[in-house]
Amino acid sequence: MNLKYRRLKGTRDILLEEAERWAWCEERWADVLARYGYGEIRTPVIEPTDLFFRSVGEGTDIVDKEMYTFQTKGGESLTLRPEMTASVVRAYLENGLTRQPGTLKFYYMAPMFRHDRPQAGRYRQFHQVGVEAIGSPSPVLDAEVIQTAMALFDAVDARGLGLLVNSIGCPSCKPAYVADLKIFLKGREEEIPEAFRGRIDANPLRLFDAKDDAVQALLREFRPITDSVCPACREHHAVLLQTLTDLKVPFEEDPTLVRGLDYYSRTTFEITALAERKQSSLAGGGRYDGLVEQCGGPPTPAVGFSIGIERTLLHLGDEPVDPQRSRQSVVDVYVACLGDEAQRFGLVAADLLRGFCRVEIDTSGRSAKAQAKSANQRLARILLTVGEAEIAADSLQLKILETGDQRPVARLDLLAAVKEVLEG
RNA sequence: GUGGCUGUAGCUCAGCUGGCAGAGCCCCUGGUUGUGGUCCAGGUGGUCGUGGGUUCGAAUCCCAUCAGCCACCCCA
Numbered sequence: 001m002n003l004k005y006r007r008l009k010g011t012r013d014i015l016l017e018e019a020e021r022w023a024w025c026e027e028r029w030a031d032v033l034a035r036y037g038y039g040e041i042r043t044p045v046i047e048p049t050d051l052f053f054r055s056v057g058e059g060t061d062i063v064d065k066e067m068y069t070f071q072t073k074g075g076e077s078l079t080l081r082p083e084m085t086a087s088v089v090r091a092y093l094e095n096g097l098t099r100q101p102g103t104l105k106f107y108y109m110a111p112m113f114r115h116d117r118p119q120a121g122r123y124r125q126f127h128q129v130g131v132e133a134i135g136s137p138s139p140v141l142d143a144e145v146i147q148t149a150m151a152l153f154d155a156v157d158a159r160g161l162g163l164l165v166n167s168i169g170c171p172s173c174k175p176a177y178v179a180d181l182k183i184f185l186k187g188r189e190e191e192i193p194e195a196f197r198g199r200i201d202a203n204p205l206r207l208f209d210a211k212d213d214a215v216q217a218l219l220r221e222f223r224p225i226t227d228s229v230c231p232a233c234r235e236h237h238a239v240l241l242q243t244l245t246d247l248k249v250p251f252e253e254d255p256t257l258v259r260g261l262d263y264y265s266r267t268t269f270e271i272t273a274l275a276e277r278k279q280s281s282l283a284g285g286g287r288y289d290g291l292v293e294q295c296g297g298p299p300t301p302a303v304g305f306s307i308g309i310e311r312t313l314l315h316l317g318d319e320p321v322d323p324q325r326s327r328q329s330v331v332d333v334y335v336a337c338l339g340d341e342a343q344r345f346g347l348v349a350a351d352l353l354r355g356f357c358r359v360e361i362d363t364s365g366r367s368a369k370a371q372a373k374s375a376n377q378r379l380a381r382i383l384l385t386v387g388e389a390e391i392a393a394d395s396l397q398l399k400i401l402e403t404g405d406q407r408p409v410a411r412l413d414l415l416a417a418v419k420e421v422l423e424g
Numbered sequence: 425g426u427g428g429c430u431g432u433a434g435c436u437c438a439g440c441u442g443g444c445a446g447a448g449c450c451c452c453u454g455g456u457u458g459u460g461g462u463c464c465a466g467g468u469g470g471u472c473g474u475g476g477g478u479u480c481g482a483a484u485c486c487c488a489u490c491a492g493c494c495a496c497c498c499c500a
Contacts, residue, residue: 002471002473002474002478006491009491009492023482023495028437046463051450060498061473061497061498061499062498062499065425065498066498066499083500106495112500114500116497116499117497118425118492119493119494119496120493120494120495121496121500122498122499122500123500126500127500130500186434195497196497206498209498209499210497210498211497211498259499260498260499281499281500282500283500284499284500290493295466308471308499308500309499309500311500312500334460336458336459338458343473359435366452366453367452367453367454367458367459367461368459369453369454369456369458370451370452370453370459371458371460372458372459372461373459373460373461374460376460377438377460377461378459383460385458385459386456389458396436396458397458399459399460401461403457404460406459412450413459423491
């Protein structure tokens, strides 16, 4: 069909059975997050562009080429959020929560926007469930946050996942490593494919993200970041790994896991689908101890993660939906109406039942046969039929679909009769 | 930004080396003046993605274009 309007590239409609699957996951996630002490946060999808420039960082793909940014008539630059952490930190400061005692724990399930080329498990509007735990520097919190992520996957029966962890140091040790790395890379520049050379100056750590074999081989000649961090970071990382072991959370250390965002310090982690080759990264997170201060607040440690909902559902074996088959939702009573007046009569009757059970009234004007067929497709247990004769007698025909038995019921006795059938 | 694959009915698809646009499912009507899950009969529904070219003739061949999907880069 020649459609007048189509959805924008990289966006999706979620409906019928698929919407039910989403709701199923969201209910379970909300339950898990409550158990881990998280409260919900909702923030605007739109923020000042500078918030993401300064937090996510220039030199990252997100900021350099993936943001939906536009100007208002007043000349202000706005951006559809490409991720949630910056917004949560902004809201944390703006709502005066810096003096709250203990650790503030927020979760969100919300849409994000990145202007990327769409492909399987990647959309321009996509959704994340994630958490931000603000206020504690403890590696034990890192472990709990990671455990929370694993629990979210477990809650929807996601299997076959692997956890990668790393430490990328803090402001007292990371800069020296980055500087050394840059010098090393400068000296070997000709061995690096052209596409990646720009990163040497802009953001040398991001070379670790490159899947290019030559780049990876070269980086293996340089000392891993994990060996170069300061004693405090080393201790932090050791406690995290020990705590994960105590919690029996299996993990794998990956010294090349630097992640695409600038604000991370110390712990970074990623959860991947082991079997899938493509879009295998289902979740990512880490510690961002400097971000709150950088956004104008007091020095405040924090840690968080986000899980890609579309990718998680894809991993669960989210089959494409057949709209024809998923049309029906289950109903207890189906009211077939033969004629316009019967529809009005039927709706009044349906209204008597709605406080007690699920009722669908058929106002299509189709044949009695077609309406009865729909009742069956909707898995109704009772078919009520209204025609001229019933209206005249102030009654309805009540048919028990399982047995085929049918009898007239006075309208005033309808609720009692329906109750008797459904409960018996 | 760079590649590859695919566009035919609401859905899934067939349509060979050009020759009357099809099937299954769904939907509607009837068989049963007003009754379902099975039958049977009939029916609705298509600018063959779009534009151009070749040809007596194009869904089919050629070119362009758009869209979708997939992959690269990177990420969730």
